[in-house]
Amino acid sequence: xxxxKFMLSFSERPKKKKKKAAEEGQENSATVKKKIKxxxxxxxxxYEDGIKWKFLEHKGPYFPPEYQTLPDDVxxxxxxxxxxxxxxxxxxxxxxxxxxxxxxxxxxVFRNNFFRDWRKEMTLEERQLIMDLNKCDFGELxxxxxxxxxxxxxxxxxxxxxxxxxxxxxxxxxxxxxxxxHRERIGNFKIEPPGLFRGRGDHPKQGMLKKRIQPExxxxxxxxxxxxxxxxxxxxxxxxxxxxTVTWLASWTENVQGSCKYVMLNANSKLxxxxxxxxxxxxxxxxxxxxxxxxxxxxxxKSKQMGTRQRAVALYxxxxxxxxxxxxxxxxxxxxxxxxxxxxxxxxxxxxxxxGQKCVVEFDFLGKDCIRYYNKVPVIKxxxxxxxLFMENKQEGDDLFDRLNTQMLxxxxxxxxxxxxxxVFRTYNASITLQQQLKELRNSELKDxxxxxxxxxxxxxxxxxxxxxxxxxxxxxxxxxxxxxxxKIDSRKEQxxxxxxxxxxxxxxxxxSSDNKLLIVVEKKKKAVQxxxxxxxxxxxxxxxxxxxxxxxLSTSKLNYLDPRISVAWCKNMExxxxxxxxxxxxxxxxxxIDMTEHDFVF
DNA sequence: AACGTAACTTAGGACTGCCAGT
DNA sequence: ACTGGCAGTCCTAAGTTACGTT
Numbered sequence: 001x002x003x004x005k006f007m008l009s010f011s012e013r014p015k016k017k018k019k020k021a022a023e024e025g026q027e028n029s030a031t032v033k034k035k036i037k038x039x040x041x042x043x044x045x046x047y048e049d050g051i052k053w054k055f056l057e058h059k060g061p062y063f064p065p066e067y068q069t070l071p072d073d074v075x076x077x078x079x080x081x082x083x084x085x086x087x088x089x090x091x092x093x094x095x096x097x098x099x100x101x102x103x104x105x106x107x108x109v110f111r112n113n114f115f116r117d118w119r120k121e122m123t124l125e126e127r128q129l130i131m132d133l134n135k136c137d138f139g140e141l142x143x144x145x146x147x148x149x150x151x152x153x154x155x156x157x158x159x160x161x162x163x164x165x166x167x168x169x170x171x172x173x174x175x176x177x178x179x180x181x182h183r184e185r186i187g188n189f190k191i192e193p194p195g196l197f198r199g200r201g202d203h204p205k206q207g208m209l210k211k212r213i214q215p216e217x218x219x220x221x222x223x224x225x226x227x228x229x230x231x232x233x234x235x236x237x238x239x240x241x242x243x244x245t246v247t248w249l250a251s252w253t254e255n256v257q258g259s260c261k262y263v264m265l266n267a268n269s270k271l272x273x274x275x276x277x278x279x280x281x282x283x284x285x286x287x288x289x290x291x292x293x294x295x296x297x298x299x300x301x302k303s304k305q306m307g308t309r310q311r312a313v314a315l316y317x318x319x320x321x322x323x324x325x326x327x328x329x330x331x332x333x334x335x336x337x338x339x340x341x342x343x344x345x346x347x348x349x350x351x352x353x354x355x356g357q358k359c360v361v362e363f364d365f366l367g368k369d370c371i372r373y374y375n376k377v378p379v380i381k382x383x384x385x386x387x388x389l390f391m392e393n394k395q396e397g398d399d400l401f402d403r404l405n406t407q408m409l410x411x412x413x414x415x416x417x418x419x420x421x422x423x424v425f426r427t428y429n430a431s432i433t434l435q436q437q438l439k440e441l442r443n444s445e446l447k448d449x450x451x452x453x454x455x456x457x458x459x460x461x462x463x464x465x466x467x468x469x470x471x472x473x474x475x476x477x478x479x480x481x482x483x484x485x486x487x488k489i490d491s492r493k494e495q496x497x498x499x500x501x502x503x504x505x506x507x508x509x510x511x512x513s514s515d516n517k518l519l520i521v522v523e524k525k526k527k528a529v530q531x532x533x534x535x536x537x538x539x540x541x542x543x544x545x546x547x548x549x550x551x552x553x554l555s556t557s558k559l560n561y562l563d564p565r566i567s568v569a570w571c572k573n574m575e576x577x578x579x580x581x582x583x584x585x586x587x588x589x590x591x592x593x594i595d596m597t598e599h600d601f602v603f
Numbered sequence: 604a605a606c607g608t609a610a611c612t613t614a615g616g617a618c619t620g621c622c623a624g625t
Numbered sequence: 626a627c628t629g630g631c632a633g634t635c636c637t638a639a640g641t642t643a644c645g646t647t
Contacts, residue, residue, distance in 0.1 A: 368640055560613055
C-alpha cells in the first residue's frame with residue numbers, strides 16, 4: 001500500500017545535508033520525521049535530510065561462475081600452429097571468439113583495443129609469440145561457442161525446467177532484500193560478468209577488456225544491525241559500510257571508464273516508486289509556472305549579456321524540442337555525442353527560408369547512445385538572429401553556446417522554481433503532450449472499438465516518442481513480417497467476400513420460408529461475416545500501428561517520461577483494460593499510480 | 604570558480620521463452 | 626507437436642545532477 005499522497009511535496013522537503021546525516025548513523029531516532037497512520041492502521045515512516053532507510057539487509061551480489069578452461073581438443077592457433085594459452089589469456093581469447101559474428105570484431109579500434117588488453121593478460125612467453133591479431137585463429141573457439149549456444153537451445157523441456165528452477169533459486173536467495181519493513185526485489189543483483197567492452201557508436205574504448213570483478217573490489221552497504229552478507233569462500237569484501245543516505249546495496253568500480261556501478265532496488269520498490277512520483281510532481285509543478293518561465297526567456301533573448309542570451313536560446317530549444325541538457329564530455333574517453341549546451345556550430349544550419357518557411361534551424365547531431373537527431377524547425381525571429389550572432393567568427397568544432405554550460409543553466413532554473421532542472425522540461429513536455437494528444441484523438445476519432453482506442457493511445461505515445469527522439473533500429477524481420485501480415489489481410493478479405501456471398505445466398509433461400517433451420521443458417525452466416533469484419537479491422541489497425549512504429553521506440557517514454565496517472569485515468573475513461581497498455585512489469589512499477597488515480601486526474 | 608566524481612535515471616540492443624498459427 | 630515471430634526481460638552503457646574538494 002502506498003501512502004505518498006501524504007508525502008512532503010518537494011518544495012517543502014528539507015535540503016540534503018548528506019554527509020552529516022551519514023555520520024550520525026541510522027540509529028538516530030530523530031531522523032524519523034513523521035509517522036503517518038495510513039489505511040488499515042499501517043505505519044509509514046518518512047525520513048528527513050536525505051535519509052533513505054533505517055534498516056537494510058541483503059545477501060550481497062551474485063558472482064558469475066569462474067572461468068572453466070577449454071577442452072583439450074579445442075585449440076587456438078597462432079600463425080597456423082596450435083598454442084596452449086595460459087588460463088587468463090585463454091579466457092580473454094574466448095571473449096573475442098564469442099563475438100566473431102558481430103560487426104564489432106571487424107573494426108580497427110575494437111581490434112586494437114582488444115589486442116592491447118589481451119596482451120596484458122598473457123604470460124611473457126605468450127606476449128613474445130603473439131604479436132599480430134591477424135595471425136590469430138580463433139576458429140575452433142568460435143565453433144565451440146556456437147555449438148554450446150545450439151546445445152542450450154536444444155535442451156529438452158525437463159532440462160530447461162531444471163535450469164529454470166536453479167535460476168529461480170538464485171533469484172530467491174540473492175534477488176531480494178529487506179528495506180525497513182518491506183521485502184523488496186533488487187534490480188541488478190548479479191555482478192556484471194567480464195567481457196569485451198561494447199561501447200555504442202564510435203567509442204574509442206570499444207574492445208577493451210572489462211575485467212572480472214572480485215569480492216575484494218566490492219563495497220557492501222547495509223545496516224549495522226543487519227546480518228552482514230558473507231563474501232564467497234576464501235574472499236573478503238573491499239569494505240562494508242553503513243550509509244543510509246544512499247540507496248545502493250553494493251558497488252564497485254568498473255575498469256574501462258573508471259566509473260561506479262551499483263546494485264540497486266527494482267523499479268517496483270517503494271523507494272523507487274516514491275522517487276518516480278516525486279519526479280512527476282516536479283513536472284506538474286512546472287506546469288503551473290511554465291508560462292512565466294517562457295515569458296522570461298523570451299525577454300532574455302534581448303539581454304545585453306551574451307551569456308543570458310545563450311541561456312535563453314538553449315532553454316528555448318530544451319523547452320520546444322525536448323533536447324537533453326548536454327554536459328561536456330572528456331574528449332577521447334567517449335563517443336562524440338552532444339546535447340543542448342554542448343552543441344557545436346557544425347550541428348546546426350540556419351536557413352532564412354526553407355520549403356516556404358522562415359527562420360528554419362536544421363539540426364543534425366548525434367545524441368545519447370549515438371542516436372542521430374535530425375530536425376528542421378522554424379523558430380522565432382529573435383532566436384534565429386541570436387543564433388546567427390552566436391555563430392559569427394566561429395568554425396567547425398567551436399561551441400555554439402560558448403558562454404553557457406549545464407551547471408549555469410540548472411542553477412538558473414532552480415532559482416525559477418525549486419527542483420527545476422533541464423530534464424524536468426523533457427518530463428513535463430512528454431507528459432503534457434500525451435495528455436493533449438489523447439484528448440485530441442478522442443475528440444476527433446471517437447472510436448468505440450478497443451483496437452482503435454489502442455491505436456489512438458499508441459499514436460499519442462508515438463507523438464511523445466518522436467518529440468523525445470526515441471528511436472530503434474527497424475526490426476531485422478520487419479519487411480517480412482509486414483508482408484506476412486498483408487498477406488493475411490488479403491486472404492481475410494477474400495474470406496469476407498465469400499462469407500458475404502454465402503450470407504446473401506442463405507437469406508435468399510430463407511426468404512418467405514418459415515423453416516427454422518434456414519433462419520438459423522442465416523444467423524450463422526451473419527455471425528461469420530461479423531467475425532470476419534472484426535478480425536479484418538483488427539489486422540488493418542495492427543498493420544497501420546506497426547508501420548507507423550517502424551523506427552520509433554514507444555517503451556522508453558512509457559517507462560521514463562509519461563506520468564502513469566494520465567494513462568490510468570485514460571483507461572478508466574475509455575473503459576480499456578489497463579493490461580492492454582501496461583504489461584506486468586509496468587503495472588508493478590506504477591503500482592503507486594494505479595492505486596491513487598481516479599478517472600478525473602489531470603496532469 | 605573550476606573540477607572531479609558519486610549517485611541515480613534514462614537508453615537501446617541482445618536474449619529468451621511463450622503462444623498463435625500451422 | 627512444431628516453429629517463427631514478437632513481447633517482455635535482461636543487460637549495461639550513457640546520460641543528468643548534486644555534491645565535495647581544491
